[in-house]
Amino acid sequence: MADPKSRPTTTLLLAFILAASTSAVAQERVLRVISDRTDQGVVRPVLEAFEARSGVKVEGVFMDQGLVNRLESRPTEADVVITKDAELLDIAAQRGLLDPLKSAKIRAAVPSEFMDPADRYFVDAYRARIIFYSKARVKPSDLSTYEDLASPKWKGRICLRSGSHDYNLALFGQFFASFGEAKAKAVISGIGSNLARAPKGNDREQARAIYEGKCDVALMNTYYHPMMAAEPTQKAWADAVGVYFPSQAGKGTFIMRSAAGVTKATANRDLALALLEFIVSREGQQLIVDRTKQYSVRPDVAVHPLMVRLGAEQGLVDGRFKIDFVPLDLMAGKREEVIRFVNEIRFDAER
Amino acid sequence: MPGWASRRADISAAGLARLVFTLALGGCALLPAGYLLWAALPVLFDGGWLAHFASTTLPHQARTSLWVALEAAVVAFAVGALPAVVVSRFDFRGRRLVTVLALLPLLFAPYVTAGTWTVMFSWAFFEGRHALAIQHGLACSPYLFIIFRVAAARIPSAFSELAAALGLGPWQRLLRVHVPTYAVPVAAGLMIVLAQTIGDYAAAERLGIDTLSVGVHNLWLASQSSSVAAVVSVVMIVPAVFAVAVAAWAATSIISQNPIPPAAAAACRKPLARPLAWGLVGFSLLCSLPAFWIPEVLTVRWAWIKWDRTRFAAIPGDMLNAAGTSLCTALVVAAVCALTALLLRSGGRSRLAERAPWLFLSNYFLPSLVLALAFVMMSADGSLGAQWLGSWRDSRLLVVVSEALRFMPFAMLPVLDALRRTPQATIEVARTFGAGPVRARMVAFAGHLWPALLLGCALVFMESLKELDMSLMLQPFGYTSPALKIYAFSRNQNMDRAAVWVLITQVLMLLPLLLLCWRMNRLGAPGRAGSGQSAGA
Numbered sequence: 001m002a003d004p005k006s007r008p009t010t011t012l013l014l015a016f017i018l019a020a021s022t023s024a025v026a027q028e029r030v031l032r033v034i035s036d037r038t039d040q041g042v043v044r045p046v047l048e049a050f051e052a053r054s055g056v057k058v059e060g061v062f063m064d065q066g067l068v069n070r071l072e073s074r075p076t077e078a079d080v081v082i083t084k085d086a087e088l089l090d091i092a093a094q095r096g097l098l099d100p101l102k103s104a105k106i107r108a109a110v111p112s113e114f115m116d117p118a119d120r121y122f123v124d125a126y127r128a129r130i131i132f133y134s135k136a137r138v139k140p141s142d143l144s145t146y147e148d149l150a151s152p153k154w155k156g157r158i159c160l161r162s163g164s165h166d167y168n169l170a171l172f173g174q175f176f177a178s179f180g181e182a183k184a185k186a187v188i189s190g191i192g193s194n195l196a197r198a199p200k201g202n203d204r205e206q207a208r209a210i211y212e213g214k215c216d217v218a219l220m221n222t223y224y225h226p227m228m229a230a231e232p233t234q235k236a237w238a239d240a241v242g243v244y245f246p247s248q249a250g251k252g253t254f255i256m257r258s259a260a261g262v263t264k265a266t267a268n269r270d271l272a273l274a275l276l277e278f279i280v281s282r283e284g285q286q287l288i289v290d291r292t293k294q295y296s297v298r299p300d301v302a303v304h305p306l307m308v309r310l311g312a313e314q315g316l317v318d319g320r321f322k323i324d325f326v327p328l329d330l331m332a333g334k335r336e337e338v339i340r341f342v343n344e345i346r347f348d349a350e351r
Numbered sequence: 352m353p354g355w356a357s358r359r360a361d362i363s364a365a366g367l368a369r370l371v372f373t374l375a376l377g378g379c380a381l382l383p384a385g386y387l388l389w390a391a392l393p394v395l396f397d398g399g400w401l402a403h404f405a406s407t408t409l410p411h412q413a414r415t416s417l418w419v420a421l422e423a424a425v426v427a428f429a430v431g432a433l434p435a436v437v438v439s440r441f442d443f444r445g446r447r448l449v450t451v452l453a454l455l456p457l458l459f460a461p462y463v464t465a466g467t468w469t470v471m472f473s474w475a476f477f478e479g480r481h482a483l484a485i486q487h488g489l490a491c492s493p494y495l496f497i498i499f500r501v502a503a504a505r506i507p508s509a510f511s512e513l514a515a516a517l518g519l520g521p522w523q524r525l526l527r528v529h530v531p532t533y534a535v536p537v538a539a540g541l542m543i544v545l546a547q548t549i550g551d552y553a554a555a556e557r558l559g560i561d562t563l564s565v566g567v568h569n570l571w572l573a574s575q576s577s578s579v580a581a582v583v584s585v586v587m588i589v590p591a592v593f594a595v596a597v598a599a600w601a602a603t604s605i606i607s608q609n610p611i612p613p614a615a616a617a618a619c620r621k622p623l624a625r626p627l628a629w630g631l632v633g634f635s636l637l638c639s640l641p642a643f644w645i646p647e648v649l650t651v652r653w654a655w656i657k658w659d660r661t662r663f664a665a666i667p668g669d670m671l672n673a674a675g676t677s678l679c680t681a682l683v684v685a686a687v688c689a690l691t692a693l694l695l696r697s698g699g700r701s702r703l704a705e706r707a708p709w710l711f712l713s714n715y716f717l718p719s720l721v722l723a724l725a726f727v728m729m730s731a732d733g734s735l736g737a738q739w740l741g742s743w744r745d746s747r748l749l750v751v752v753s754e755a756l757r758f759m760p761f762a763m764l765p766v767l768d769a770l771r772r773t774p775q776a777t778i779e780v781a782r783t784f785g786a787g788p789v790r791a792r793m794v795a796f797a798g799h800l801w802p803a804l805l806l807g808c809a810l811v812f813m814e815s816l817k818e819l820d821m822s823l824m825l826q827p828f829g830y831t832s833p834a835l836k837i838y839a840f841s842r843n844q845n846m847d848r849a850a851v852w853v854l855i856t857q858v859l860m861l862l863p864l865l866l867l868c869w870r871m872n873r874l875g876a877p878g879r880a881g882s883g884q885s886a887g888a
Contacts, residue, residue: 030828038838038842038843039835039836039839059828059829060828060829061827061830062835062839063823063824063826064823064838064842065568065572065720065823065824066571066720066724066727066823067575068575069575069576069577069580069724069727069728070727070824072577072731073577073727073728073730074727074730074732075732076732088575091575162569164570164573166573197475197478197559198560200478200558200559201469201557201559202842202843202844204844205469205844208473208844227843233847234844335573339569339574340403340407343404343407344407346407346411346561348408348559348561348565348569349411350480350560350561
């Protein structure tokens with residue numbers, strides 16, 4: 001017969017072992033996410049919310065550059081891939097690095113135009129690449145379309161980040177798909193020859209350049225406006241610029257899509273899908289909208305109030321704007337064409 | 352006769368071991384570049400990327416890189432080498448201050464300085480290629496200071512005095528005495544500046560300067576293709592290896608033609624006129640303003656302002672991570688250098704042994720992202736590298752190894768220098784007194800090599816702490832470090848939120864910096880005749 005005095009000790013010991021084993025089991029389930037976002041950027045809040053909700057530990061590699069190369073070399077080291085540019089995920093899918101999702105929840109939540117036709121990835125959110133202009137030196141009535149930025153009236157008045165950056169490659173690729181090759185080349189060359197300075201810095205630096213009077217207009221992603229307004233050191237830049245959604249009277253404004261998919265790693269496929277299903281859930285989408293100021297792919301998630309204000313002067317209602325939607329399968333091969341072209345015209349050269 | 356045969360066999364075995372080790376060193380040094388070349392050759396002309404690159408941006412980018420590098424070299428020699436020679440050869444109040452001011456820029460990574468400049472200054476000049484050149488020149492100036500401080504302390508002033516006594520004028524003395532005696536430090540300094548400037552991506556991209564490195568990156572990242580990256584890297588790999596090989600050949604040849612006596616006395620320092628001394632102190636102070644003080648003041652101010660938004664819980668883990676990785680890198684470098692010292696013959700008798708380790712410098716020429724890409728490719732699933740590494744591939748081992756390869760020259764070249772100055776006779780005498788081969792070398796190297804190794808490893812530790820690209824590309828899952836945090840914040844134009852992490856990195860670098868300052872100040876100190884030998888650089 002066991003000594004009754006030893007029972008509390010035994011119970012405690014068992015509890016400890018149980019807790020330790022539970023914790024060990026929990027620690028065994030680690031979901032690995034690879035992303036070209038930075039660690040302090042927009043992905044972290046979503047992952048933390050998923051961790052809190054599921055109890056699963058999420059470990060990330062946030063590398064910003066060279067994502068597809070690493071994925072290609074180590075196709076199964078991560079369970080989930082999240083990119084700021086859906087084109088990269090399309091490249092990964094074409095190279096056979098993604099597994100079909102086969103998730104009814106994702107299919108139900110994401111409109112078909114934002115799904116890969118082969119079900120290998122989906123667009124989780126998007127933002128528009130629009131014209132930021134100097135409130136002091138440009139009237140909104142001076143602005144109209146992307147093509148107009150190539151006209152001589154903008155000579156020496158445009159600022160832009162590198163033509164080889166993912167955002168501009170995606171934008172120029174959409175020019176190729178939507179305008180046709182000849183017109184796209186003319187527009188890109190025209191914008192290049194209208195630049196006020198060599199392409200440099202990130203999007204926010206273009207707003208700063210407008211604030212400092214170095215140029216009058218820039219092409220930037222929508223969410224930078226509220227993000228700059230929230231930073232005390234950048235508020236003046238946000239205040240100095242207005243935003244304009246180009247081509248609303250025509251085919252519409254081009255968008256940048258972020259996307260997610262699962263790799264061919266199979267050990268944590270259930271967790272990987274759980275994370276992606278969380279991302280497309282109403283809760284997940286609301287979180288993305290609140291934290292990143294992107295537009296949700298779900299029609300039932302409203303545009304962030306700060307984003308509703310953008311474009312109101314143009315008569316946009318509820319922050320919704322007309323999109324010149326270029327399906328990702330039409331973008332195949334455009335990226336290489338764009339790279340070669342921006343190099344040919346030495347888009348990034350000093351001026 | 353059996354004794355002679357046995358000795359002959361011993362010599363042959365030792366020689367063979369040295370040869371194998373030398374070849375292994377050279378192989379390790381060229382492994383990433385060699386792998387990229389091997390990956391590139393079969394597809395060199397596929398897709399026409401090389402022809403496209405060569406016919407579009409390459410010529411302009413190469414020219415820009417070269418001009419920036421040459422300008423940076425002028426700045427680095429003016430800010431680093433000039434004060435070093437004066438401090439070595441003259442006595443004046445403020446020598447220690449000049450030394451400290453010259454070494455302070457080591458506390459900033461070039462991309463951090465670029466970030467602070469672009470935030471602080473909105474004048475067009477600070478966004479141009481001259482600003483980039485100045486920035487690289489200032490960033491390299493501490494290395495030139497160290498190199499020239501050691502070299503000048505070792506060169507006896509008797510050479511110049513003898514030439515003067517023979518009637519040679521100042522220009523003739525410059526050409527016939529000073530230029531030959533400073534040829535090796537000039538070559539070494541020039542290689543460091545060229546390598547850092549040409550290989551840099553982060554600072555050039557930040558300032559929007561279209562350099563060769565930026566061109567290679569753009570083509571790689573835009574195409575998202577390892578093959579394209581390997582193909583376009585060829586245009587940097589081939590000239591880099593060639594330049595390093597020429598530098599190694601030239602430097603070792605010059606050394607053999609202008610042998611500086613191993614026991615050369617430290618320069619007898621002459622007093623420097625007070626106005627000149629004040630002028631030098633003022634010049635050093637002025638140069639340290641953009642290189643250290645302005646970025647530092649801004650960083651402290653930003654950290655103070657953003658103190659409440661700092662995630663303090665992450666600080667200990669990140670510090671430990673960064674310190675651990677950098678320490679491991681320094682230890683790997685130390686181990687390779689120690690092996691080099693123990694296995695290679697001292698006294699500079701083997702040209703091959705002297706020249707092969709120079710090849711590590713070619714990794715410093717390559718953009719670090721390209722170097723990282725080579726490691727990603729070498730450790731791809733199913734590759735030999737992945738099989739060898741096993742689960743270690745998913746650790747920080749690859750970050751450590753790639754950083755060790757890149758920063759190896761900082762310790763390896765001083766070690767080679769120290770080896771050359773260690774008389775073979777010392778080892779032989781130690782052997783006759785009964786010491787074993789390892790023990791004999793340990794004793795012989797005590798005064799020459801270990802200080803050089805220690806200082807080299809201190810530099811490696813500091814460089815590893817600041818290194819970004821390889822951590823970014825090769826980081827294992829869940830890995831964080833101050834450098835990654837700085838990058839993440841600065842990408843979003845939040846240099847103010849990056850400030851705390853910059854300061855944390857600086858705290859970790861403080862000890863090696865103090866060690867460097869201490870050693871530099873001890874060089875040629877009174878009562879330390881010949882101490883120039885014991886510093887290494």
